[in-house]
Amino acid sequence: MQKIIQDIESRYSVSEKEIRRNNLCFLTIPKNQAISLVTYLRDYQGYSAFTLLTAVDWIEEGHFQLTYLLNNPTNYTEIGVRTMIERDHATMESAHHLWESMQTYQRELKEMFGIDFPGSPRVDEDFILEGWTDIPPYRRDFDTKKYAEETYFPRPGRETNDPAEYMKSKLFPND
Amino acid sequence: MDIRKIFQQYSDRTSYPEIGEDGKPIIDLSSHKYLKMWQGPQHPGVTGNMSLELTVCGDEIVESKTHVGYLHRGFEKLMERRKFIQCFPTCIRMCVAEPDPNEYLLARCVEELSGIEVPEMAQWLRTLVLEMARLQVLLRGVPGQGGTFALGLGYQWGNYIRDLILDRFEELTGGRVYHMYILPGGVRGLLPDGFKKRMEENLKLADEFVKSIDDLMYSNSVFKQRAKGLAVIPKEYIDKYGVYGPSARAAGVMRDVRKTNPYLKYAELDFEPYTTTESDVYARSRVRWYDLQTTIDLIRQIMAKMPEKGEIKAPTPNVLHWKIPKGETYVKCESSRGEYGMYMVTDGSDMPRRVNLKGPSYTHANMLLEKLLINANIADTAGIMVSLATCPPEIER
Numbered sequence: 001m002q003k004i005i006q007d008i009e010s011r012y013s014v015s016e017k018e019i020r021r022n023n024l025c026f027l028t029i030p031k032n033q034a035i036s037l038v039t040y041l042r043d044y045q046g047y048s049a050f051t052l053l054t055a056v057d058w059i060e061e062g063h064f065q066l067t068y069l070l071n072n073p074t075n076y077t078e079i080g081v082r083t084m085i086e087r088d089h090a091t092m093e094s095a096h097h098l099w100e101s102m103q104t105y106q107r108e109l110k111e112m113f114g115i116d117f118p119g120s121p122r123v124d125e126d127f128i129l130e131g132w133t134d135i136p137p138y139r140r141d142f143d144t145k146k147y148a149e150e151t152y153f154p155r156p157g158r159e160t161n162d163p164a165e166y167m168k169s170k171l172f173p174n175d
Numbered sequence: 176m177d178i179r180k181i182f183q184q185y186s187d188r189t190s191y192p193e194i195g196e197d198g199k200p201i202i203d204l205s206s207h208k209y210l211k212m213w214q215g216p217q218h219p220g221v222t223g224n225m226s227l228e229l230t231v232c233g234d235e236i237v238e239s240k241t242h243v244g245y246l247h248r249g250f251e252k253l254m255e256r257r258k259f260i261q262c263f264p265t266c267i268r269m270c271v272a273e274p275d276p277n278e279y280l281l282a283r284c285v286e287e288l289s290g291i292e293v294p295e296m297a298q299w300l301r302t303l304v305l306e307m308a309r310l311q312v313l314l315r316g317v318p319g320q321g322g323t324f325a326l327g328l329g330y331q332w333g334n335y336i337r338d339l340i341l342d343r344f345e346e347l348t349g350g351r352v353y354h355m356y357i358l359p360g361g362v363r364g365l366l367p368d369g370f371k372k373r374m375e376e377n378l379k380l381a382d383e384f385v386k387s388i389d390d391l392m393y394s395n396s397v398f399k400q401r402a403k404g405l406a407v408i409p410k411e412y413i414d415k416y417g418v419y420g421p422s423a424r425a426a427g428v429m430r431d432v433r434k435t436n437p438y439l440k441y442a443e444l445d446f447e448p449y450t451t452t453e454s455d456v457y458a459r460s461r462v463r464w465y466d467l468q469t470t471i472d473l474i475r476q477i478m479a480k481m482p483e484k485g486e487i488k489a490p491t492p493n494v495l496h497w498k499i500p501k502g503e504t505y506v507k508c509e510s511s512r513g514e515y516g517m518y519m520v521t522d523g524s525d526m527p528r529r530v531n532l533k534g535p536s537y538t539h540a541n542m543l544l545e546k547l548l549i550n551a552n553i554a555d556t557a558g559i560m561v562s563l564a565t566c567p568p569e570i571e572r
Contacts, residue, residue: 020287020504023436048414051505054531056520069505069518073414073428076435078505100546101417101538128244128571138252145256 001025001077004045012037016082026067026080034083035093038068042098046072047079050098053105055113059140062087064115068095085115094120112138200238202230209237214556216245222560223271225540225567231553239548241541247571254530259285259359260494262527267353269532270569272315275308276510277532278357280517283438283506284530285359288521289499296485297361302439303477304347304356305508306470311340312511313467314381316564320460321392323557324401329391336384339377346370361488371478381471385464393461402457406547406559409454416546417538420513421462422563426454432509444476456555456562463564466511498525512536512564534569541570 001022008014008027016028029037041047047070056065068081085092094117096103106117107127114136117123126132135142168175195201202209215226224245230238250269254262266281267274279301286293293301314337318329341351346367348354356363392398412418413428423430431448433441449465451458491497501523507516513535520529540563547559 018502020502024505026503050414050417051514051516052518052531052533054518054529056529065520067503067518073430073435080503080505099417100415100542104537104541126244128247130244137249140255142252144249144252 004077004079007045008037008040011040023077024080025078026082028082028084031083031085031092034066034068034081035095035098037081038070038095039098041070041079041081046074049073050101051078053095053102053109055109055115055138057087057113057138057140058084059087064090064113066092066109066115090115092117094118094123096120112136114139200230202238208232212553214553215242219557221557222565223567225565225570227544227548227556227560229548229553229556234553236548236551236553236556239545241545243540243567243571245571246568250572251530251532254527256526258495258525259497259499259527262530263355263358264353266530266532267355268568269572270510270534270566271352272566273308273312273510273512274353275304275357276508276515277517278355279305279508280506280515280532281519281530282357282359283508284504284517284519285499287504287506288502288519289359289497291360291489291491293361294486294489296365296482297487297489298439299477299481300362300366300487301357302441302444303474303481304354304362305439306473306477307340307344309511310381310467310470310474311337311344313463313470314340314384316511316561317460317463317467318388318392320402320456320463320558320561321388321395321398323561324398326392326395326398329388332384333388336377336380339380343370343374343377346373358488359494360491361486363487365484365487374474374478378471378474381467385468385471388464393457393464399457401555402460402558402562403453403455405456405555406551406562407453407455408543408547412543412546416543417535418513418543419535419539420509420511420564421466422459422513422535422539424448424450425452425458425462427452430513432507432514436507438508440477440480443480444473446473446476456558459562463511496525498523499527507533510534512539512566515569532569532572534566536563536565536567536569539563540565540567 012029012033014027014029019025049071051069051071053068058065063084064087066083071078092115103121106120107123109115110123111127111129193201210231212229212231213226214229215221216224226242228240228242229236250265253265262281263278266277269277314333318333322330344354345351348356408418408426410426413423413426419430427450429450434448446469449462499521501521503520505516505518507514516533518531519527522528
């Protein structure tokens with residue numbers, strides 16, 4: 001793992017690295033180098049299997065973290081390529097040309113986080129949500145509790161009790 | 176018009192529809208050559224709540240689109256506002272048929288990020304529970320493939336033995352479908368008295384079932400005719416489309432996390448996952464049939480090798496005030512469908528910053544299924560879908 005990290009560091013501007021296990025590490029690199037690194041890992045370092053692409057919303061810092069997780073089916077190691085993109089007008093270069101499965105991940109990120117991947121096939125089609133008009137729901141500023149309270153009507157039989165008080169009233173009603 | 180002329184005109188059906196310059200099929204519904212039809216979300220041939228938007232020419236599928244979202248409750252988002260221990264009831268629902276890998280992965284993420292070592296006895300019990308989960312899925316899943324081609328007997332039969340395995344789950348964990356037996360630090364309890372004896376009785380029945388299903392399904396000429404040569408996954412699709420587990424092994428590519436990245440006690444167990452090269456529906460079903468035998472054998476090995484007593488849980492902080500240091504990790508295990516992974520990011524608070532579940536259905540049911548269904552017959556849709564063992568809740572999470 002150390003050898004390949006050194007190799008990547010000699011070619012790309014790695015700003016942060018985290019070796020989680022002897023078969024898993026995460027590297028942070030600038031946005032404009034991310035797809036290049038992913039392609040390099042796939043074509044020259046044997047990381048031919050793409051595991052996942054997902055986003056983390058760091059709303060306090062004003063950016064999204066994108067993580068591309070790649071797997072090497074020969075030595076069974078994994079590398080997570082992290083890159084930070086601006087939260088406002090979030091856009092990232094598409095990588096659908098590298099793996100067919102990539103377009104589904106990008107389509108989901110467009111819908112759930114509002115991150116655009118221009119040129120990615122079917123990226124604007126609904127994936128999980130249908131007719132969604134609110135802000136992308138996986139962003140941190142989308143409040144699920146508030147949404148549920150405003151959207152769904154209260155149903156009878158849903159009164160909540162404080163568990164300690166309720167048990168006390170049931171088990172020891174005379175105390 | 177002479178019907179023969181029409182037939183001759185359209186006899187080469189693989190050329191329809193024509194492909195446009197953008198690489199997409201040109202489908203003009205007003206030409207009356209094509210018909211849109213939906214398979215699902217309520218359909219016995221669909222594995223769970225999802226649907227396929229099929230465009231057919233006669234009885235041949237020319238285009239397929241997967242629609243998910245019927246079960247979306249935003250589990251990953253809901254977990255972001257729950258304490259780590261409160262995430263368990265949410266997380267297990269991300270795959271109803273086999274919930275135990277979910278709880279194992281969540282517990283493992285928490286343990287890895289907070290540096291907790293799991294006692295050996297708990298590791299053996301976790302291995303046992305994961306294999307029991309695989310067994311109950313395969314008891315239904317293997318004959319279920321026959322069910323998609325109208326061979327329903329095996330499915331009913333397998334369900335009976337599955338119910339007996341659920342009895343064992345009930346006595347071990349208290350629950351039949353959802354167990355929450357694996358928690359951060361270890362497991363909730365030791366094996367009850369007489370558990371191994373009762374399990375062995377169930378395994379003997381499962382052994383008989385394995386032999387019988389071989390006669391019932393794999394020697395059945397109708398099943399063979401329908402499943403052989405159907406929906407072949409070429410080897411080069413494995414990485415391109417993200418094919419995992421039994422579906423990859425049926426194409427001759429060894430993908431089994433238990434062997435490639437051994438976790439828990441798998442390195443101490445003697446087993447060899449079956450691989451073959453035909454890569455059609457029959458081969459994928461056959462791989463699962465061998466997996467069923469392997470799982471039965473593994474449960475016997477685990478029960479023989481595990482210690483009788485021992486620590487089952489490492490000390491953990493008060494779960495209601497448990498803050499986990501900032502970090503991120505990805506852990507994985509082998510579910511009955513293939514590699515099952517969880518990516519977790521923490522920010523030092525008492526709730527996860529982000530949890531992302533990666534199940535094999537995510538790629539199998541979307542890009543791969545859409546590709547495999549082209550030029551297939553409508554009647555084979557269910558068979559192809561079940562051969563990929565799709566589980567919609569893990570797609571929409």
